[in-house]
Amino acid sequence: MSAYSIDVTETNFMQEVIEASHRAPVLVDFWAPWCGPCRSLGPILEKLAAEYQGRFRLAKVNSDENQALAGQFGVRGIPNVKAFVGGKMVNEFTGALPESAVREFIDALMPSPAEPLRLEAQAARARGEADATRKLLLQAIRLDPKHEQARLDLVDVLLDAGDLAEAQRLLGEIADSAKDRSRIDALSARIALAQGAPAGADESALNARLAADPADHEARLGLANLLAARQDYRGALEHLLEIVRRDRAFGDDIGRKTMLQVFSLLGPDSELVRTYRGELSRAINR
Numbered sequence: 001m002s003a004y005s006i007d008v009t010e011t012n013f014m015q016e017v018i019e020a021s022h023r024a025p026v027l028v029d030f031w032a033p034w035c036g037p038c039r040s041l042g043p044i045l046e047k048l049a050a051e052y053q054g055r056f057r058l059a060k061v062n063s064d065e066n067q068a069l070a071g072q073f074g075v076r077g078i079p080n081v082k083a084f085v086g087g088k089m090v091n092e093f094t095g096a097l098p099e100s101a102v103r104e105f106i107d108a109l110m111p112s113p114a115e116p117l118r119l120e121a122q123a124a125r126a127r128g129e130a131d132a133t134r135k136l137l138l139q140a141i142r143l144d145p146k147h148e149q150a151r152l153d154l155v156d157v158l159l160d161a162g163d164l165a166e167a168q169r170l171l172g173e174i175a176d177s178a179k180d181r182s183r184i185d186a187l188s189a190r191i192a193l194a195q196g197a198p199a200g201a202d203e204s205a206l207n208a209r210l211a212a213d214p215a216d217h218e219a220r221l222g223l224a225n226l227l228a229a230r231q232d233y234r235g236a237l238e239h240l241l242e243i244v245r246r247d248r249a250f251g252d253d254i255g256r257k258t259m260l261q262v263f264s265l266l267g268p269d270s271e272l273v274r275t276y277r278g279e280l281s282r283a284i285n286r
Helices: 012-020 036-052 067-071 099-107 114-127 132-141 149-162 162-174 180-197 203-212 217-229 233-244 255-264 270-283
Strands: 005-007 027-029 057-062 082-083 088-095
Touching: 012 027, 012 082, 012 217, 027 114, 027 162, 027 270, 036 057, 036 099, 082 099, 082 233, 114 149, 132 149, 149 162, 149 180, 162 180, 180 217, 180 255, 217 233, 217 255, 233 255, 233 270, 255 270
Parallel strands: 005 057, 027 057
Antiparallel strands: 027 082, 082 088
């Protein structure tokens, strides 16, 4: 074992893998002494661990001696290499890959050199500094054009600024290849909601229409889309739910369909989603 690889058992797995992965990526190699492909892959992993000099750590688990651990992580065949980052398993492969493929696997785990700029941008956005946020994200993307999260952050910022066309163009460039599918779906939903907001809509005028005629579903839908574009999702969902309650057939069930877009945007863990899913179900099944 080198300074950058270690034998791991059930006793020290939490410390040497889970906790250590908060400091640097950890590759866990499940192997066995009788396994021929393991003997081919092992030296490649150890060579790269030494070459990368601590940018990742190699943890070797004898699956014969640690069967409970192998079972816990769903090891079905060996060699099986699982990558841990931030306390979670993020990727894996099975079989003896060539060195070039293993190197590519490892490189995908390495933090991007643009990540510090992205973090600066997040801090600027939290302070409400929109121009600085956009400039920092553009710098990050120039430094690392493949930095997916920086590009998705920029889409978010463009939507905040109302630059719908540029946000849609940028998302379209990476939508098919991006790994963060949940975020792609959420941004796609946000764009669709923004597109549904009536051009030049005036909130007070839409509210006046509803006050005059609560059954003006076109005005209510326009107001819901306007509120969603402003990220007032509770207000948007309340109006959309009212459309479902009053006339589900309106606009080919547009009230329910738009609610589902908002749910996709907010994600399944949102308290709003849980609340309004229940309300939607009751409205449909009453």
